Amino acid sequence: KAGVTQTPRYLIKTRGQQVTLSCSPISGHRSVSWYQQTPGQGLQFLFEYFSETQRNKGNFPGRFSGRQFSNSRSEMNVSTLELGDSALYLCASSKGLAGNTGELFFGEGSRLTVL
Amino acid sequence: QQQVKQSPQSLIVQKGGISIINCAYENTAFDYFPWYQQFPGKGPALLIAIRPDVSEKKEGRFTISFNKSAKQFSLHIMDSQPGDSATYFCAASKASNTGKLIFGQGTTLQVKP
Secondary structure, three states: OOEEEEEOEEHHHHHHHOEEEEEEEEOOEEEEEEEEOOOOOEEEEEEEEEEEEEEEEOOOOOOOOEEEEEOOOOOEOOOOOOHOOOEEEEEEOOOOOOOOOOOOEEEEOOOEEEE | OOOOOOOOOEEEEEOOEEEEOOOOOOOOOOEEEEEEOOHHHHHHEEEEEEEEOOOOOEEEEEEEEEEEEEEEEEEEEEEOOOOEEEEEEEEEEEEHHHHHHHEEEOOHHHEOO
């Protein structure tokens, strides 16, 4: 069973640019969550999607956005990049509301560097 | 109200020893407490989780102890092995919303051979 796939794995952008990150969840998983991981702030929740609807949003500015498609794949976008956006962005999937054991399955992340 | 505080930040244990990591939470609405293990270059992976209706849960060498009144929970790794060297994160959420985890700051464990 394939795991959570995130693309791209590494990317470098400059301040002011925008970036789109992609996440393919485990087959059959309908819930996708996104987290930002930095050495200083640790793992912080960005947002969660279930059946194409945003269920929850963390305390991030509006420059951070996301969406989920009908096949449960998800994308997140960061506009007007700032140096502080440099981080590892992790996507996690779970079965969602039905049969939810609570376990999140994380991908290996997309490492974004903003210069 | 949303914080989860984790200690220690780093831990060095000899092979065969016991590793203990502690966490404290503030929000009494939390009712799902997982521990995740992360190796360098990998995403976190669920190690063990507990709900507040039990005070202890054991899976192999890993045990979670939960103290609801003190709003604290801890991870014990018995017979620690070099392969356990990783970063460990405690987390908390509402059981109805486990996609939104509030993580502790993490503990880097090094098990010396």
